[in-house]
Amino acid sequence: TPSFVTLGEAMAMFVAKTPGQLADIEEFHRSLAGAEVNVAIGMARLGFEASYISKVGKDSFGQFIRQAISKENIRTDWISESTSHPTGFMLKSNVTDGSDPKVEYFRKNSAASTLSTTDIDENLFKTDTHLHLTGISIAVSSTMREATKHALNLAKEQGCSVSFDTNLRPTLWPDQATMVATINEFAFASDIVLPGIEEGKILAGSDQPEVIADFYLQHGVKTVIVKLGSKGAYFKTSKGESGTVAGFPVTKVVDTVGAGDSFAVGVISALLEGKTMEQSARRGNLLGSLTVQVRGDSEGLPTRAILNQLEKES
Ligand code: CKP
Ligand code: MG
Numbered sequence: 001t002p003s004f005v006t007l008g009e010a011m012a013m014f015v016a017k018t019p020g021q022l023a024d025i026e027e028f029h030r031s032l033a034g035a036e037v038n039v040a041i042g043m044a045r046l047g048f049e050a051s052y053i054s055k056v057g058k059d060s061f062g063q064f065i066r067q068a069i070s071k072e073n074i075r076t077d078w079i080s081e082s083t084s085h086p087t088g089f090m091l092k093s094n095v096t097d098g099s100d101p102k103v104e105y106f107r108k109n110s111a112a113s114t115l116s117t118t119d120i121d122e123n124l125f126k127t128d129t130h131l132h133l134t135g136i137s138i139a140v141s142s143t144m145r146e147a148t149k150h151a152l153n154l155a156k157e158q159g160c161s162v163s164f165d166t167n168l169r170p171t172l173w174p175d176q177a178t179m180v181a182t183i184n185e186f187a188f189a190s191d192i193v194l195p196g197i198e199e200g201k202i203l204a205g206s207d208q209p210e211v212i213a214d215f216y217l218q219h220g221v222k223t224v225i226v227k228l229g230s231k232g233a234y235f236k237t238s239k240g241e242s243g244t245v246a247g248f249p250v251t252k253v254v255d256t257v258g259a260g261d262s263f264a265v266g267v268i269s270a271l272l273e274g275k276t277m278e279q280s281a282r283r284g285n286l287l288g289s290l291t292v293q294v295r296g297d298s299e300g301l302p303t304r305a306i307l308n309q310l311e312k313e314s
Contacts, residue, residue, distance in 0.1 A: 008036030
């Protein structure tokens with residue numbers, strides 16, 4: 001089976017135990033966050049050899065992240081430690097109406113923000129490897145952006161496939177124009193691009209999934225899948241395949257954060273297994289629907305046995 005590599009910032013995440021303004025919350029549940037690590041967790045649970053390139057501080061959050069990752073059978077060899085910068089963390093509100101929770105970051109000058117090109121081991125990029133990147137790592141700091149670029153170049157030189165989740169985080173960028181230009185530059189250099197419909201509006205200037213897809217296809221991307229939330233996903237490829245796959249019914253949306261990452265796990269794992277576009281988009285939707293039903297970002301991601309069971313039933 002192909003191996004999987006990703007790069008990003010993992011954080012400790014404190015999820016409010018009760019609804020209300022974050023300023024008023026006294027009790028939080030500690031869990032793990034970080035879009036790329038969420039995807040690595042999902043891939044590892046499905047049996048892919050997953051490697052995660054990151055940096056943590058010499059502190060308890062750093063220790064927690066390392067432990068959480070090794071528990072998931074993700075290789076921690078490429079997680080370095082900063083002795084001068086702390087591990088980042090974030091807060092997430094508790095919503096009861098299915099709306100997007102509020103998040104607040106404490107990650108400026110974090111240990112991960114000091115990750116740089118020298119932290120990228122070129123031996124990680126072998127032919128049978130898939131690299132997954134997101135718009136978050138390239139927003140965190142200029143050194144992390146350069147490291148991401150380096151990983152992307154190495155992957156392309158070695159003929160690895162590359163996926164890119166646009167993941168817009170406006171609060172991490174100096175301004176919208178820089179965000180759009182930088183994210184699109186990385187997206188254009190990737191094989192598979194996974195924007196949400198709202199992100200597509202900002203990045204491609206249209207609310208039509210097909211126009212968003214064409215925008216990336218015209219710039220050399222091979223596969224675009226636009227996430228439509230509860231409505232499922234629209235895909236289009238450079239070979240001319242296209243279609244819309246309906247979302248999975250969800251009884252109660254608990255917390256939408258992490259759904260995009262779970263969608264990425266579904267799509268990437270299925271494509272690496274040689275499934276069709278339609279099957280891959282379906283698996284993306286299935287995994288996204290599991291994640292919106294739990295409060296954590298990665299707790300809903302299935303093991304291979306559970307996925308097999310769910311795919312048989314659906
Ligand atoms: O787009 P998603 O809701 O799937 O992404 C969620 C993750 O990395 C979450 O874990 C959070 O820590 C973050 O995105 C972020 O940095 O915002
Ligand atoms: Mg996302």
